[in-house]
Amino acid sequence: MASDGFRTLDEKSLVEYIKATPSLSSKLGNNLEDLQIKEVGDGNLNFVFIVIGPSGSVVIKQALPYIRCIGESWPMTTERAYFEASTLKEHGHLCPDHVPEVYHFDRTMCLIGMRYIEPPHIILRKGLIAGIEYPLLAEHISEYMARTLFYTSLLYRSTTKHKRAVAEYCGNVELCRHTAQVVFSDPYKVSQYNQWTSPYLDSDAEAVRTDNILKLEVAELKSIFCERAQALVHGDLHTGSVMVTHDSTQVIDPEFGFYGPMGFDVGAFLGNLILAYFAQDGHADEGNDRKVYKEWILKTIVETWNLFHKKFIVLWDEHRDGSGEAYLPDIYNNPELQLLVKQKYMKDLFHDTLGFGAAKMIRRIVGVAHVEDFESITDAAKRADCERQALSFAKMLLKERRKFEAITDVISSIQHLHS
Amino acid sequence: MASNGFRPLDEKSLVEYIKATPSLSSKLGNNLEGLQIKEVGDGNLNFVFIVIGPSGSVVIKQALPYIRCIGESWPMTKERAYFEASTLKEHGHLCPDHVPEVYHFDRTMCLIGMRYIEPPHIILRKGLIAGIEYPFLAEHISEYMARTLFYTSLLYRSTTEHKRAVAEYCGNVELCRLTEQVVFSDPYKVSQYNHWTSPYLDSDAEAVRTDNILKLEVAGLKSMFCERAQALVHGDLHTGSVMVTHDSTQVIDPEFGFYGPMGFDVGAFLGNLILAYFAQDGHADQGNDRKVYKEWILKTIVETWNLFHKKFIVLWDEHRDGSGEAYLPDIYNNPELQLLVKQKYMKDLFHDTLGFGAAKMIRRIVGVAHVEDFEAITDAAKRADCERQALSFAKMLLKERRKFEAITDVISSIQHLHS
Numbered sequence: 001m002a003s004d005g006f007r008t009l010d011e012k013s014l015v016e017y018i019k020a021t022p023s024l025s026s027k028l029g030n031n032l033e034d035l036q037i038k039e040v041g042d043g044n045l046n047f048v049f050i051v052i053g054p055s056g057s058v059v060i061k062q063a064l065p066y067i068r069c070i071g072e073s074w075p076m077t078t079e080r081a082y083f084e085a086s087t088l089k090e091h092g093h094l095c096p097d098h099v100p101e102v103y104h105f106d107r108t109m110c111l112i113g114m115r116y117i118e119p120p121h122i123i124l125r126k127g128l129i130a131g132i133e134y135p136l137l138a139e140h141i142s143e144y145m146a147r148t149l150f151y152t153s154l155l156y157r158s159t160t161k162h163k164r165a166v167a168e169y170c171g172n173v174e175l176c177r178h179t180a181q182v183v184f185s186d187p188y189k190v191s192q193y194n195q196w197t198s199p200y201l202d203s204d205a206e207a208v209r210t211d212n213i214l215k216l217e218v219a220e221l222k223s224i225f226c227e228r229a230q231a232l233v234h235g236d237l238h239t240g241s242v243m244v245t246h247d248s249t250q251v252i253d254p255e256f257g258f259y260g261p262m263g264f265d266v267g268a269f270l271g272n273l274i275l276a277y278f279a280q281d282g283h284a285d286e287g288n289d290r291k292v293y294k295e296w297i298l299k300t301i302v303e304t305w306n307l308f309h310k311k312f313i314v315l316w317d318e319h320r321d322g323s324g325e326a327y328l329p330d331i332y333n334n335p336e337l338q339l340l341v342k343q344k345y346m347k348d349l350f351h352d353t354l355g356f357g358a359a360k361m362i363r364r365i366v367g368v369a370h371v372e373d374f375e376s377i378t379d380a381a382k383r384a385d386c387e388r389q390a391l392s393f394a395k396m397l398l399k400e401r402r403k404f405e406a407i408t409d410v411i412s413s414i415q416h417l418h419s
Numbered sequence: 420m421a422s423n424g425f426r427p428l429d430e431k432s433l434v435e436y437i438k439a440t441p442s443l444s445s446k447l448g449n450n451l452e453g454l455q456i457k458e459v460g461d462g463n464l465n466f467v468f469i470v471i472g473p474s475g476s477v478v479i480k481q482a483l484p485y486i487r488c489i490g491e492s493w494p495m496t497k498e499r500a501y502f503e504a505s506t507l508k509e510h511g512h513l514c515p516d517h518v519p520e521v522y523h524f525d526r527t528m529c530l531i532g533m534r535y536i537e538p539p540h541i542i543l544r545k546g547l548i549a550g551i552e553y554p555f556l557a558e559h560i561s562e563y564m565a566r567t568l569f570y571t572s573l574l575y576r577s578t579t580e581h582k583r584a585v586a587e588y589c590g591n592v593e594l595c596r597l598t599e600q601v602v603f604s605d606p607y608k609v610s611q612y613n614h615w616t617s618p619y620l621d622s623d624a625e626a627v628r629t630d631n632i633l634k635l636e637v638a639g640l641k642s643m644f645c646e647r648a649q650a651l652v653h654g655d656l657h658t659g660s661v662m663v664t665h666d667s668t669q670v671i672d673p674e675f676g677f678y679g680p681m682g683f684d685v686g687a688f689l690g691n692l693i694l695a696y697f698a699q700d701g702h703a704d705q706g707n708d709r710k711v712y713k714e715w716i717l718k719t720i721v722e723t724w725n726l727f728h729k730k731f732i733v734l735w736d737e738h739r740d741g742s743g744e745a746y747l748p749d750i751y752n753n754p755e756l757q758l759l760v761k762q763k764y765m766k767d768l769f770h771d772t773l774g775f776g777a778a779k780m781i782r783r784i785v786g787v788a789h790v791e792d793f794e795a796i797t798d799a800a801k802r803a804d805c806e807r808q809a810l811s812f813a814k815m816l817l818k819e820r821r822k823f824e825a826i827t828d829v830i831s832s833i834q835h836l837h838s
Contacts, residue, residue, distance in 0.1 A: 159599060159645055163592040170586035177578055180744070189749040212756040219746060219760055226578055226745075229646050325599070326645075327638060330608040337631040341638055 005108040006078060009062055011037040014049055017111075018060075023104040024113045029055025042123075045076065045255065050116060057116040058103060063255070064110075067178075070193075070368075076174060080255045081110035083172040087257030088114065090232060091148045098144040098251050117243045117250045124242040124249075125372055128276040129283060131293045138303035140249035141242065141269060146311035149262045152232035154326040156319055162259075166229040169258040175235065176226070176258055183363045184222035188215055193368035200384030204391055205366045217398050221355050229259035237268040238360070238371075239276060263352025266308060271357030271394075273301050274414065275364060275373050278390035282377030298411050305353075305407040309346055316342065347405075354401035354410065361394035393417050424527040425497065427483055430456040433468055436530075437479075442523040443532045448474020460487065461542075464495065464674065469535060476535040477522060482674070483529075486597075488788070489612075495593060499674045500529035502591040506676030507533065509651060510567045517563040517670050536662045536669045543661040543668075547695040548702060548795055550712045557722035559668035560661065560688060565730035568681045571651035573745040575738055581678075585648040588677040594654065595645070595677055602782045603641035607634055612787035619803030623810055624785045636817050640774050648678035656687040657779070657790075658695060682771025685727060690776030690813075692720050693833065694783060694792050697809035701796030717830050724772070724826040728765055735761065766824075773820035773829065780813035812836050 009017055018024045019032055028035065031054050041048035045067060049060040063081040067074040085105040092099035104113035127134065154162055186194055187208055196205045208214065234241065235256025243250045277297045280290040320338070321329050332338055364371045365387045374390075377383035393414060397404075404410050428436055437443045438451055447454070450473050460467035460480075464487055468479040482497040504524040511518035523532035546553065573581055605613055606627055615624045627633065653660065654675025662669045696716045699709040739757070740748050751757055783790045784806045793809075796802035812833060816823075823829050 154642070154645055159596055160592055162645070163589040163595070167586040167589035170582040170589070173579055173582040176582070180578060185747055185750060189747070189752075212753070212759060215750055215756060216759050216763060219751070220763075223573070223745060226573055226581070227648050229648065326642060328604055328608070331604060331634055332638075333608075334631070337634060340631060340635050344635060344639075 006110060008064060009047075009049075009060075009109075009111070011039060011049065014051070014060060017109075018051065018058075021104060021106075021113070024058055024060075027056045027058045027103055027113075028053030031055065045080075052116070057118065058113050059100070059116045060111060060113050062109065062111045076178065078110035080172065080175050081105075081112060082107055083169065083175070083257050084253070084255035085112050086168075087232065087234065087254035088112070090152070091144075091234070091251070091254060091257075094151050095144050095147045095251075098140055098249055100250055100252060117252070120245050121243040121248065121250065122245075123240055124244045125239040125272070125276070127244055128239060128273075128297070129279070129373055129376055131280075131283065131288060131290060133293070133296050134244050134246065134249070134300075136247050137244065137249055138300050138307055141251075142304050142307035142311055144249070144251050145237075145266055145269070145308050146315060148234070149231045149265065150312055150315040152259075153230055153262070154324060155316055156322065156324045158323055158325050162229075165232065166259040169232065172256070172258045175256045176260075179235070179256060180222060180226060182368055183359055184218055184225065187363045187367045188218060191368070194366060195368065195370070196366045197374075197380055197384040197387055200381060201366070201387060201391075204388055208362060208366055208391070208395070211395070213399055214395055217355065218359060221359055221398075224261045224352065225264060225356075228261045230261050231259065232257060233260045233262065233265045234268075235260065235264070237265045239269070239272040239373075240371075242269075261352055261356070263349055263354075264356045266305070266349070266353040267356030267358075268360050269357075270301055270304060270353060271360040272364075272371070273297055273304070274357065274393070275361055275371055275390055277301075277414065278386050278393070278418070279371075279373035279377065280386075282374065282379070282382050282386045298414065302407050302411055305350075309350075312346070313342060350404070350407075351401050354397055354404060358394040358398035358401065361390060362398070365391045365394075389418060425529060427466070428468075428479075428481055428528075428530070430458060430468065433470070433479060436528075437470065437477075440523060440525075440532070443477055443479075446475045446477045446522055446532075447472030450474060464488075464499075471535070476537065477532050478519070478535045479530060479532050481528065481530045495597065497529035499591065499594050500524075500531060501526055502588065502594070502676050503672070503674035504531050505587075506651065506653065506673035507531070509571070510563075510653070510670070510673060510676075513570050514563050514566045514670075517559055517668055519669055519671060536671070539664050540662040540667065540669065541664075542659055543663045544658040544691070544695070544791055546663055547658060547692075547716070548698070548792055550699075550702065550707060550709060552712070552715050553663050553665065553668070553719075555666050556663065556668055557719050557726055560670075561723050561726035561730055563668070563670050564656075564685055564688070564727050565734060567653070568650045568684065569731055569734040571678075572649055572681070573743060574735055575741065575743045577742055577744050581648075584651065585678040588651065591675070591677045594675045595679075598654070598675060599641060599645065601787055602778055603637055603644065606782045606786045607637060610787075613785060614787070614789075615785045616793075616799055616803040616806055619800060620785070620806060620810075623807055627781060627785055627810070627814070630814070632818055633814055636774065637778060640778055640817075643680050643771070644683060644775075647680045649680050650678065651676060652679045652681065652684045653687075654679065654683070656684045658688070658691040658792075659790075661688075680771055680775070682768055682773075683775045685724070685768070685772040686775030686777075687779050688776075689720055689723060689772060690779040691783075691790070692716055692723070693776065693812070694780055694790055694809055696720075696833065697805050697812070697837070698790075698792035698796065699805075701793065701798070701801050701805045717833065721826050721830060724769075728769075731765070732761060769823070769826075770820050773816055773823060777813040777817035777820065780809055781817070784810045784813075808837060 036052040038050050047062045051058050063078045065078045066072045067076050088102050100115040102114050234254045241253045280294050284290045374383050374387050455471040457469050466481045470477050482500040484497045485491045486493040486495050507521050519534040521533050653673045660672045699713050703709040
C-alpha cells in the first residue's frame with residue numbers, strides 16, 4: 001500500500017472496501033454475500049466497477065495514477081477524482097434529472113461511489129453508431145448544459161463566490177494540461193501519440209500540421225481555454241460521456257471539470273454529433289442506408305442548440321434581478337439594451353461553440369484518441385472517406401465560424417459538403 | 420488591540436514597531452533615537468509613513484480595514500496588503516529598476532516596509548499638472564509593463580505555474596470588486612458616490628447613464644476583467660501610482676494586483692496620460708499656454724505604446740523556445756505564422772488597451788474618485804470644458820476602438836476633437 005493510503009482495488013478487494021463503507025453498503029441492502037462485481041471501464045482514464053447486490057446497486061469509479069488507455073508511461077494525477085466528485089455534486093445539484101447521484105467520495109482512495117445507471121441505458125455514442133433515435137436527447141442535454149453553465153457563471157453568481165470556485169478548480173490543472181495537449185497541440189505537430197487512418201489520410205494529417213490559419217485560430221481557442229473562467233464546465237462532454245435510453249439522458253465523467261469557456265462544453269457535444277453524422281455512411285448496410293438517421297442527427301444538432309439558447313435565455317430572464325453581477329439591473333435597465341446584450345452574449349457563445357466543436361472534431365481524426373464512430377468502420381478506405389469529410393468540415397468551421405449566424409447555416413454547410 | 424493581532428499604527432507606535440523589527444531597524448542604521456516620521460498618504464486607501472533615520476530611511480505602508488478617502492462606512496479588507504506585497508515582490512523581481520524593494524512584510528499587521536523613494540521624486544500626476552517633461556518616462560514605463568506582463572503570462576509560463584498563481588490571486592477578490600464597482604458599474608447608473616462638475620456636466624453624466632452602446636461595450640470589458648487571467652497586472656496603473664524624477668521612474672501601490680487582462684494596465688496608464696492632456700488647458704496661464712507640453716504628452720503616449728510593443732515582442736522572440744506554453748515552437752514553427760500570431764496578439768492587446776483606458780477615463784469624470792489633473796482647475800466652467808472633451812473622446816474610444824490600427828490614429832483623433 002502506498003504510504004498516503006491509496007491502493008488500487010480489484011473485484012475482490014472492492015468487496016471488503018464496500019463492507020467497510022456504510023454509505024455504500026447501505027445502498028446495496030447490507031446483505032453483501034452475493035455481490036456481483038464487474039469491471040466495465042471502457043473510457044480512456046479510469047477503472048469502473050458495477051456492483052449489484054440483492055437489494056440495490058452502485059457504481060464505483062477509481063482513478064489510477066496513469067491514463068488507462070496508454071498505460072503507466074502516461075501518468076495522470078489521481079486527484080482528478082476529487083474534481084470529478086465535486087463537479088458531479090455541483091452539476092447534480094443544478095440538474096438532478098441528468099446527473100447520477102454521488103453516494104460516497106474517498107479522497108485518499110480517489111474513489112467515487114455513485115448511482116448505477118442501469119440497463120437499458122447505453123453510452124450515447126454506441127446508440128449513434130447503432131442508428132437509434134433518442135427523441136428526448138436534445139431536450140435533456142440542452143437542459144443540462146443551460147443549467148450547469150448558467151448557474152455557475154457571473155450571470156447568476158457574485159464575483160466573490162465565482163473567484164473562490166475558480167481558485168478551487170485551478171487545482172485540476174493536470175487534466176486541463178491534458179486537454180491543452182491532446183486537443184489544442186498534438187494534432188498540429190508531429191507527435192508520437194498521433195494516429196490516423198493511414199495511408200489514406202497521410203496528406204490530410206500533414207495538411208493540418210502545416211495550415212497556418214488553422215493554427216492561428218487554434219491558438220486563440222487555446223488561450224480562451226487556459227485563461228477564461230466563464231463557468232464550471234464538464235470539460236469532456238462528448239457522446240461517450242452521456243448514457244441514454246429512449247426517455248432518459250445521464251451525463252457522466254466530469255473529471256475534467258474546471259472554470260473555463262461555456263462554448264467548450266456545447267462545442268464538444270455538437271462536434272461529436274457532427275462526427276456521428278459523418279460516420280453514418282460507414283455504418284450503412286443493405287438493410288439501412290442511414291439516410292433517415294442522418295436527418296435525425298442533423299435535426300438533433302439544430303434542436304440541441306436552439307433549445308439550449310432558449311433555456312439559457314429563460315434562466316437569464318428569470319434571474320435578471322438576482323445575484324448575478326455580470327449585468328447589474330440598474331445599468332442594463334431597458335428592454336432594448338437587455339436584448340442587445342443577450343444577442344451579443346449568445347452570438348459570441350455560438351461562435352465559441354463552433355470553434356471548440358471543430359477543434360474537438362479535428363483531434364479525434366488525427367490525434368491520439370479516436371472515436372468508435374469511425375473506428376468501428378472496418379473498411380479502412382470507407383472509414384478514411386468519412387473521416388476526410390468530417391475533417392474538411394471541421395477545418396472550415398474552425399476558420400470560418402464567425403460567418404455563421406444560425407445553427408441552420410451550419411447544417412446547410414454540412415449538407416453541402418457531404419457527398 | 421484586535422484579537423487577531425492587528426492594530427493601526429501612528430507616528431508614535433510606529434517607532435516601537437520599528438525598534439522590534441530587525442529588517443526595518445537595520446535599514447535605518449540601528450540608531451533610532453532621532454527618527455523623523457511623517458504620514459503622507461495622499462491616495463485613496465492607506466496610511467503611508469516616511470521614516471528617516473540618521474543612517475537610512477524606509478517607507479511603512481499600512482492598510483486599514485476601510486477606504487481611507489471615504490471612511491469606515493466603506494470597508495475594504497486589509498488583506499490587500501498581502502497582495503500588494505506579493506505583487507511588489509514579483510514585479511520587483513522582474514523589473515527591479517522601476518519597483519521599490521520590499522524589506523519587510525507583516526501579514527498580521529497588514530504592513531509593508533519598503534525602500535523610500537526619496538526626493539526629488541514626485542508623483543507623476545503632480546508633475547503632469549505642473550507641466551514637467553520626463554524624457555525617460557516612456558522608456559521606463561514601457562520597460563515595466565513589457566516585463567511584468569510578458570513574464571507572468573502563458574507566453575513565458577507553463578499552465579501549471581500560471582494556474583497556481585491565478586488561484587492565489589483569486590484571493591484579492593475584494594479589490595477586484597472595488598474596481599468592478601467604480602470602473603465598470605457606478606458611472607453607468609445613479610449611485611450615491613458618483614459626482615461630477617455640476618451643473619455643467621449634468622447632462623453629460625446622464626448621457627453616460629443612458630448610452631446603450633457604451634454599456635454594451637462596458638459589459639464586454641467587465642467580463643474580460645472578471646474572467647480573463649492573462650497576466651499578473653498591477654491593477655491600478657494610473658499616473659498617481661508612478662513616482663518620477665528627470666531620470667528615474669518608480670511604480671508603486673500594486674495592491675489591486677491579480678491575474679487579469681494585460682490591456683487593463685497599459686490602458687490605465689495611457690488613459691491617464693490622455694486625461695492629463697485634456698486637463699492642460701485648465702493649467703495654462705499667461706506665462707505658459709501649455710501648447711508645447713501638450714505635444715510632449717501626445718509624443719509620450721505614442722512612444723509608450725510603441726516602445727511597449729517593441730519590448731514585448733523582443734521578449735517574446737527571446738523566449739520563443741522557452742517554457743511558455745501559449746505558442747509551442749513545434750506548432751508555431753515558421754516565420755510567416757510567427758508573424759501572424761504576434762500581429763494578432765498585439766492587435767487584440769491594443770484594442771483591449773484602448774477599451775480599458777477609455778473606461779478608466781470615463782470613471783474619473785463622472786464617478787466617485789476623480790483626478791487632481793481636473794480637480795486642480797479651480798474655475799469650474801473651465802474644468803467642465805476640459806472634462807467634457809475628455810469624456811467625449813473616451814466614449815468614442817470605447818465604442819470605436821476596433822477601428823484604430825495604430826497609436827498615431829488615436830493621437831489624430833485626440834487632436835481632431837480637441838478645440
